Amino acid sequence: MLSRSLWRNILFYDASNDEQLGGLYQAGSLTEENLHWMLGSVLLIVDQPWTLRHKASGRTVLPSNNKAALGEYEIRSNGTIRVTNEQWAPRLISYSNSGQETAFTRDIRARDGRCVISGVVNNTASYKDWTGYQAAHVFPLQYETMWARNGYGCWIREVPDDNTRASLNSVQNGLLMLSHIHKRFDQYTISINPDASSPVFMLALEILKSKRMGTELSHLDRTNFE
Template sequence: MRLNPSVTQKNFLSMLGILIVASGPYRVTLRSTGIDLMPIDDALKPGHYDIRPYSRKDTISITDEPCITRILSRTITGRDDIFRARIRERDGKCVITGVVNTEISWNDWTGFEAAHIFPVSSEEYFVQNGFSRYITNRIGPRDTGINSCQNGLLMLSNIHQKFDSFKFSINPDDGYKITCFDTDIFGIDGRTLDPICRDHNNEKGVRDELLRWQFRQAVLANMRGAGEPIFEMDFPPGSDVMGEILSGPEPAKRMEAELFSRLSGVSL
């Protein structure tokens, strides 16, 4: 994780709350000053931080909660077409950068993509862990809600790739602030998710519970150990896609994610 301006003492402590498993309260201290962090909005200072329990009887460890293997989500089925259309209709802009699509009247969406918050490759996990209950506009008993517009955001193509790689996330519990976990080359760190997509009184509005899950996954992916591997996403025509996947990091997990992503929405 890279330290960007959006990271405050308060949200750093909240991130540690995701990573740390503790049997009792603990303190986080900047080693160079000996000063404990407080849940305030002051910027986090660079340096080494020590995490210690207040009581010697208590223990601290890093969570072993798994982080899902995520690949770039693409619209490849009929259900995805509906998802994309509803996201475009609701947002009309990249809700991360604020860039408006000025060519809507020509139905030209070049450079804009509908991104799933919860990826279609993890639809089974989505259902088994009860996330589908947060989708209130499902159509029929067989609709899991994974392709609901409540599970999507419109983004510029390059921003979408960063999102699917967990390079940034949106924290609904911190004013929908965007936090970059990598170098902020697109200038989005500290921005706020556009309100157009998050009207809680609108059946089309994105759901906080799904944003909260994605933020948790991003913390696990970027702040634990060396972080999760970065997958190659750019496969020009004629590329040996299978060969590149098999020679890349965690090929078995990626192949499984690719398979489930392609099978999502296929009726038997």
């Protein structure tokens, strides 16, 4: 079992009792805006306004494009601070073990042509050699019931006409990735927030030896998420 706690170089504490609430790994791409979004939208349930303070500097941290400093942070609120008890949904690797090219895979390859996370272009695409590249589902195939129950298909405009899981296998629900990055994506050690100024967050220690990793990736086309 992968232990993410060993990697964490940013930790969050409840200022009222110094209880550790969680943490993450800062590889260089996380901003203070990202921290506020993660805490307010994903991790915390707080019934009163809250503030974030960097312990070592004593600075109150506001949403900004400044790189998030390493270290410990206090979360202060006049209300109760709780960590969400919502269960995360394990992902299964979403490529075909048979290697057969599906309409989904073909369309993702044609649109992206490279790993959208690292920017590494497939220079052998013209020879139909896609070794090491995989078409990843953003919303996992195994949660088709959840997809249907919540009506997520209404956001899909490009529906393939040769697939029984039409909206889930739309090109809009896929990204091309290098195979080892795809595995990280399915383990939630890479996170993508298309609304953030730096859309790709590296939550693992080292994903790929590339200067472009852990920075704002201008090659990540936000229209893929619209």
